Amino acid sequence: MPRRASSSVNPFWTLGAVVVILAASIAGGYFLYSFVSDPFRTLEPLDVASYLENSSSMRQNVYKLNCTVDNQLAWSPSAGRLFSVETDPGGDILPVLVPAKLNDVNIQKGQRFFLRIIVGDKGILHVEGLRKV
Amino acid sequence: MKNFTHAVCAGLMLLALRAGAQGPGSLPPSGEGGPPTAPVNNTAAPAAKPSDSFLGKDVPSFDPGTEIFTWDGKNWNVNDNRLFQARFEKYLNAAEETGTDDKNYQQIIAEILDKLAPGNATTENVDEAFRLLPKASNYEIDARLCDALADAVYSAWRSQDASERLAHANDGLDEERKKIEWNAQMEASEHPLDAPPGGKNKDVSAQWAKNEQLKRDAGMAPYVQRLAEVNALLKANELKNEVSAVQMKIEFQALIVQFFLQRRFQHVLMATRFYRAVFTDGDTQLRVSKEAKDLFASSSGMPPTVGTLDAAANEVIRDAREGVEAYTFLLQQNELESATKRLAEAFMTGEYLPELRTLPREKKRKALEFTQKTDQLISAIDVKDYALAADLVDQLKQTAKDFDYSKPKAAIETATTVSDMHIAKAKNAAVSGDRQTLEEELKAATEIWPTNPALKSMTEMIFSQGDVQQKALLDFDQLLSQHNYRQIYDDKLRFIAAAALDPVRRDQLKKVLDNMEIIEGAIIRANEIAKQGDSAGAWESVEVAFAQFPDDNKLNQVRADLTTEAADFVRTLRTAQELEQKDQVGSSLAWYLKAQKIYPRSNYAQEGITRLVKKILPET
Numbered sequence: 166m167p168r169r170a171s172s173s174v175n176p177f178w179t180l181g182a183v184v185v186i187l188a189a190s191i192a193g194g195y196f197l198y199s200f201v202s203d204p205f206r207t208l209e210p211l212d213v214a215s216y217l218e219n220s221s222s223m224r225q226n227v228y229k230l231n232c233t234v235d236n237q238l239a240w241s242p243s244a245g246r247l248f249s250v251e252t253d254p255g256g257d258i259l260p261v262l263v264p265a266k267l268n269d270v271n272i273q274k275g276q277r278f279f280l281r282i283i284v285g286d287k288g289i290l291h292v293e294g295l296r297k298v
Numbered sequence: 299m300k301n302f303t304h305a306v307c308a309g310l311m312l313l314a315l316r317a318g319a320q321g322p323g324s325l326p327p328s329g330e331g332g333p334p335t336a337p338v339n340n341t342a343a344p345a346a347k348p349s350d351s352f353l354g355k356d357v358p359s360f361d362p363g364t365e366i367f368t369w370d371g372k373n374w375n376v377n378d379n380r381l382f383q384a385r386f387e388k389y390l391n392a393a394e395e396t397g398t399d400d401k402n403y404q405q406i407i408a409e410i411l412d413k414l415a416p417g418n419a420t421t422e423n424v425d426e427a428f429r430l431l432p433k434a435s436n437y438e439i440d441a442r443l444c445d446a447l448a449d450a451v452y453s454a455w456r457s458q459d460a461s462e463r464l465a466h467a468n469d470g471l472d473e474e475r476k477k478i479e480w481n482a483q484m485e486a487s488e489h490p491l492d493a494p495p496g497g498k499n500k501d502v503s504a505q506w507a508k509n510e511q512l513k514r515d516a517g518m519a520p521y522v523q524r525l526a527e528v529n530a531l532l533k534a535n536e537l538k539n540e541v542s543a544v545q546m547k548i549e550f551q552a553l554i555v556q557f558f559l560q561r562r563f564q565h566v567l568m569a570t571r572f573y574r575a576v577f578t579d580g581d582t583q584l585r586v587s588k589e590a591k592d593l594f595a596s597s598s599g600m601p602p603t604v605g606t607l608d609a610a611a612n613e614v615i616r617d618a619r620e621g622v623e624a625y626t627f628l629l630q631q632n633e634l635e636s637a638t639k640r641l642a643e644a645f646m647t648g649e650y651l652p653e654l655r656t657l658p659r660e661k662k663r664k665a666l667e668f669t670q671k672t673d674q675l676i677s678a679i680d681v682k683d684y685a686l687a688a689d690l691v692d693q694l695k696q697t698a699k700d701f702d703y704s705k706p707k708a709a710i711e712t713a714t715t716v717s718d719m720h721i722a723k724a725k726n727a728a729v730s731g732d733r734q735t736l737e738e739e740l741k742a743a744t745e746i747w748p749t750n751p752a753l754k755s756m757t758e759m760i761f762s763q764g765d766v767q768q769k770a771l772l773d774f775d776q777l778l779s780q781h782n783y784r785q786i787y788d789d790k791l792r793f794i795a796a797a798a799l800d801p802v803r804r805d806q807l808k809k810v811l812d813n814m815e816i817i818e819g820a821i822i823r824a825n826e827i828a829k830q831g832d833s834a835g836a837w838e839s840v841e842v843a844f845a846q847f848p849d850d851n852k853l854n855q856v857r858a859d860l861t862t863e864a865a866d867f868v869r870t871l872r873t874a875q876e877l878e879q880k881d882q883v884g885s886s887l888a889w890y891l892k893a894q895k896i897y898p899r900s901n902y903a904q905e906g907i908t909r910l911v912k913k914i915l916p917e918t
Contacts, residue, residue, distance in 0.1 A: 220877075220885040235891075238907065241917040249891050258891040260884060262914060288884030289914055 204296050205229035205281045211290075213257045220288025227293070230280040232259070234272055241265075248272060250280075261290045270295060383673065386645055390666035395439065395655040403437040404652050406430055407564050414571030424575045427568075428452075439650075443557065443565050447572065450553045454576045457546040464535045471535070475528040482521035486514065547577055548585045554607055555586055561649055563611035570608040618648025622657060629661060634668040634698030641665050668698055675706060683749045684710045717747035721756055728760070736760075770796030771803060778806060781849045787814035817843050817853050824856055833863035834897035841902070867896045874906055883910050 208229035216223055232250035235258060239247040245264040252259060261282060263272060272278070277298035285291045410430050413423040431448035434440050550573055557565040574582070582604040584591060594602035594610070621644025628637035641662075648654050671694055678687040688710050694701045720743035727735035740760075743753050774793045777786045786793060790811060797803040820843030828836035837860040844850075844857050861868050874889030887910040894903035911918065 217873075217885050217888055220882050221880075239911045239915045239918040241915045244915050244917060247911060247915055258888060258895055260887045260891060260914070284884070287913075288882045288886075290884055 203229075203279050205279050205294070208281060211252075211282065213252050213255050213259065216259070216284070216288070216290075217257065220284060223284040224286070224288070225284065227281065227283045230259075230261070230282050230290075231298070232261075232278055232280060234274050234276045234278065236274060237272070246272065250278075253277065259290060261292050263292045263295070267292065267295065382642075382646070383669070385649070386642055387666060387669065389645055389649065389654070390659075390662040390669065392659065392662075394658045395652075399437055400439065400652075400655070403434060403439055406434040406437075407568070410434065410568050411564070411571070414568065414575065416571075419571065419575050424572070427572070439655075443560075443562055444568075446553060447557075447565060447569055450550050450569070451572050451576060454546045454550055457542050458576075461539045461542060464539045468532055468535050471528050471532050475525060475532070478521050478525045478528060482518055482525065485517045485521060488517070543577075544585070547581070550576070551584050551586060551604065554604060555584070555590055558607055558611065561614075561647060563614050563648070563651065566607055566611035570604050570611075573604050614647050615651055615653075618644045618651045619653045620644075621648070622653045625657075625665070626661065628700075629664060632698065633700035634664060635672075635694075635701045638665040638668050638672075642669075668694070671697070679706060679709060682713065682747055684714050684747050685749060685751065688714075713747050714750070717743045717750045718752060720746065721750065721752050724756060767796045771800065774803060774807065778810065783810045783814055783817075783847070784850050784852055786810050787818075813847060814850075817847050817850050819843075821853060821856050824860060828860060828863070832897075833860055834867040835899060836860050837864045837868060838897075838900060838902060864897075867893060867900070870896060871900070871902050871906075874903070878906065878910065883913050886910055887914070 206229070208227060211228035211230045212223075230250075231253045233253060235249040235251050237246060237248050238260060243265055245262055245266075245268065247260060247262050249258050249260050251257070261280065262285075263270075272295075279296045279298060280292050281294035282290045283293055410427045412418060413427040413430075428448065428451055431444040431451075435442050435444035435448070550569070554566060554569040554573065557563075557569055584594075584602045584604065584606070586602075591602055594606055600606070621640050625637045625641040625644065628634075628640060631637075641657075645654055671690055675687055675690040675694065678684070678690060687706060691703050691706050691710065695703050720739045724736050724739035724743065727733075727739060740753070740756070743750060747753065770792045773789075774786065774797065777783075786807070787810065790807075793807055797807050820840050824836040824839040827839055837857070840853060840857045840860060844853055847853060870889055870893040874886050874893055877886035877889060880886075887907060890903050890906035890910065894900055894907065897903065
């Protein structure tokens with residue numbers, strides 16, 4: 166009796182599709198998580214180049230900044246802490262002043278943060294809010 | 299005998315010079331006494347006065363060992379006397395007298411001497427010799443001395459003729475005296491003294507005798523008177539004869555002495571031989587003045603005679619001949635110093651002798667060259683030109699192997715060394731700014747060796763130093779006003795020397811040089827850092843110095859080169875500084891942080907960060 170050709174899907178193709186779907190799900194999930202986890206996603210990112218060129222024109226504007234803590238430059242009990250952070254992306258080093266009201270947040274070198282910043286007087290970047298990534 | 303000859307003939311030389319020119323007291327000193335060949339000290343006695351006597355106060359003496367001639371309280375070196383040197387050089391330059399006239403003249407002299415020689419001096423030979431004198435006198439070299447000799451001989455002969463006439467006259471007088479004496483005797487016999495006629499009357503007898511005596515005396519008186527006159531004439535003629543003979547001897551002897559003093563020794567020989575032929579009484583003792591007599595007696599120790607002069611003349615002729623032979627031999631041995639001395643000695647006594655007159659000029663010229671150089675050496679040392687003196691000593695050493703250079707060389711080296719020492723002290727004084735010592739040392743050096751080349755250069759340096767120093771100070775002031783410290787630094791040796799005695803400029807220069815040390819240090823450090831590939835660090839090194847000394851060209855050049863090499867860092871830092879100046883503290887700090895990231899050891903970045911952090915957080 167002649168054998169009938171098999172009509173089932175090739176398992177390799179099936180396995181590949183599953184991997185793709187899984188990867189897409191993971192990526193989508195990650196993207197979705199990232200998007201959902203950034204509390205300042207509604208803010209405009211800081212234009213670092215413009216800031217470095219002329220910060221006066223950006224005075225009192227509020228921006229969001231993704232960064233990694235580089236170093237603590239100074240600390241004042243009343244005024245807060247001054248950090249140098251490396252922007253992400255870009256890798257530029259910017260000083261940000263974390264006010265004393267945020268002293269309860271541990272900030273260490275190498276930690277990544279979402280920052281809500283306002284360009285203050287003399288172009289000083291004041292952190293108004295932050296969240297660890 | 300030789301010492302006698304030296305002493306007498308040295309005196310003769312000076313006597314001749316004195317007679318020809320001036321007294322020895324006025325002879326020029328031959329120099330202060332240069333050490334080399336001239337221990338010549340004309341030392342006059344403090345109270346020496348010109349003597350009225352022919353030979354002065356003292357008898358001349360000559361010391362052959364030191365070649366010093368002493369006369370009348372004064373000393374001469376016979377080889378270093380201006381007049382002697384002049385005559386000697388004239389002789390050395392003169393052509394040899396070997397012409398026909400010279401030969402003929404010497405032939406005549408020889409013939410005269412031969413005819414008058416002991417054993418040959420017959421009357422005929424003496425007459426022939428006498429006839430040859432005028433012939434010899436015709437030659438220029440004779441200087442008419444043979445004429446003088448002929449005159450003396452002729453006068454002596456005339457004198458002897460007069461003596462003979464006096465003798466004849468005396469004979470006549472003697473005859474007359476005898477005749478008168480006879481007549482007187484006859485007259486006396488015609489008036490005999492008889493017995494008186496008066497008998498025993500004593501008075502009458504006495505009167506008679508008295509009358510008779512008067513008669514006798516009256517008869518004898520003419521004869522007695524004439525006899526006295528004749529006797530007086532006889533005595534007078536005898537005295538006249540004796541005086542005439544002595545006078546002629548004296549004149550003849552004076553001529554011989556004159557020849558001797560003139561060093562005409564051939565004429566001395568001729569004259570002494572004529573003397574013996576003319577005056578045959580054997581009296582040869584010299585009757586000259588005491589001074590002239592002492593000239594010979596003090597050396598020989600015996601009363602001088604014509605024979606003494608004859609022997610001395612022969613000795614001098616022999617000595618001169620030996621001197622010429624010695625000169626010729628020493629010349630062949632290239633011992634010019636000894637040769638010249640021997641010739642000078644021979645010339646001093648035997649200037650007119652044929653042995654010297656016939657010496658070829660070619661041979662004499664070598665002595666002349668040596669003499670001229672030694673004279674020049676004496677003069678050079680006399681005027682303290684030791685460079686020339688040293689050169690002459692070298693030349694003399696080469697030309698005369700017996701030249702005793704030890705004394706001049708010692709004198710030259712001593713003077714030059716002492717002078718150089720004074721100059722060295724003067725230089726030290728000049729360096730230390732001790733003007734008084736400088737002047738004293740220069741004066742001392744000048745007195746010792748006025749022509750010292752080092753002194754000349756030192757003097758020129760001192761003269762030019764004022765201009766150089768003044769110009770250097772002007773340049774310094776100008777460069778300082780231009781802030782051209784680099785130029786001052788590059789020429790610092792000139793400015794250090796010039797400003798050494800100027801306190802204000804010295805401090806200014808010190809400050810400039812200190813700053814330049816900082817700049818140079820920065821440049822050196824920058825170059826070393828740049829060699830390690832740290833261009834930003836090198837730039838920072840020069841940038842620090844540049845901020846302090848922005849006008850230094852070399853620093854600017856290095857800075858410009860390093861700015862190109864560390865362009866990113868420099869631009870970052872510049873931006874940070876510009877924003878800081880605009881008081882954009884945030885962005886400025888960001889740039890400083892960026893610069894520090896580029897060059898973590900950057901002092902500028904760190905300082906900027908610290909400064910701005912302080913602005914942001916003043917409490918820290």
